[in-house]
Amino acid sequence: xxxxxNIKGEILKRKQTKNYPSxxxxxxxxxxxxxxxxxxxxxxxxxxxxxxxVCRGDLLAHNLPDHxxxxxxxxxxxxxxxxDYYACAWTCEDSSEHGKxxxxxxxxxxxxxxxxxxxxxxxxEILRWWTxxxxxxxxxxxxxxxxxDKNSVGLLRRSDTEKFExxxxxxxxLCKTSQKQNST
Numbered sequence: 185x186x187x188x189x190n191i192k193g194e195i196l197k198r199k200q201t202k203n204y205p206s207x208x209x210x211x212x213x214x215x216x217x218x219x220x221x222x223x224x225x226x227x228x229x230x231x232x233x234x235x236x237x238v239c240r241g242d243l244l245a246h247n248l249p250d251h252x253x254x255x256x257x258x259x260x261x262x263x264x265x266x267x268d269y270y271a272c273a274w275t276c277e278d279s280s281e282h283g284k285x286x287x288x289x290x291x292x293x294x295x296x297x298x299x300x301x302x303x304x305x306x307x308x309e310i311l312r313w314w315t316x317x318x319x320x321x322x323x324x325x326x327x328x329x330x331x332x333d334k335n336s337v338g339l340l341r342r343s344d345t346e347k348f349e350x351x352x353x354x355x356x357x358l359c360k361t362s363q364k365q366n367s368t
Contacts, residue, residue, distance in 0.1 A: 205334075205349050206356035219359040222273060223352060226294075226340075229270055230348065235297025236270060236340045238351050240325035241307040243289040243314050251276065253318050254289050260313055261293065268296035275358045290358050303337045325354075 204223055206214075229236055243254070254274055262269050271294045278287045293306070300306060307324040314322050325337055336354020340347050 204356070205353040207353060207360075209357055209360045213361040215359045215361045219356055222355045222359060225271060225273065226348070226351060226355070229294055230340065230342050233270060233297065234342045237293075237295040237297045237300045237303055237306070238337050238340050238354075239293040239295065239303040239307045239310075240337050240354065241291050241311060241322055242325065243291060243311070243322040244320040245276065245287045245289055245318070246320060248287065248318065248320075253314075254291070257310070257314055257317065261310060265295060268299050270294040270296065273355065273358060292355055292358065297339050297341070301339060 204219075206219065243257075245253070254276070258272055258274070261272065273292045275290050276287065277290065291310075293310070295306065304324055304326070311322040311324065314320065334350040334353045335347070336350045336352075338347075340351055
């Protein structure tokens with residue numbers, strides 16, 4: 185058990201374990217070092233910020249020769265959100281050999297949860313920026329309970345252990361080794 189005291193002097197508890205939940209895609213092809221970095225990132229963010237808005241999206245990247253476009257997009261996001269931008273994580277995959285969408289990015293953003301509430305709204309805007317820059321489309325990652333998904337997007341509150349684990353579960357997908365190119 186991980187116990188800490190917040191700024192108001194309240195004792196908060198959040199389970200901290202080595203057995204964080206993860207997707208089957210990650211379990212089949214794990215990058216444990218990358219997964220630990222994601223866990224550390226979310227832990228550090230939630231320790232600093234009481235509420236975090238977790239946003240996820242997929243960006244098509246057909247025929248883009250390098251990662252300059254995703255790096256430019258992240259700079260634009262940082263400039264646009266300023267101090268309300270906390271962090272991001274991204275990975276590049278190429279699934280064309282599997283007959284799927286081809287080269288694409290998975291992007292996760294962490295924004296000020298006190299100021300912003302809708303992950304969908306912000307990712308839609310970011311997808312418009314991506315399309316304007318590259319001419320390529322993308323999609324917002326959505327929670328679908330009927331598919332048995334865990335709600336790994338939206339507002340994460342420091343005291344919400346279940347949501348924390350759901351966020352880690354969703355982000356584990358970015359840490360699988362299959363279909364990988366370079367990631368950050």
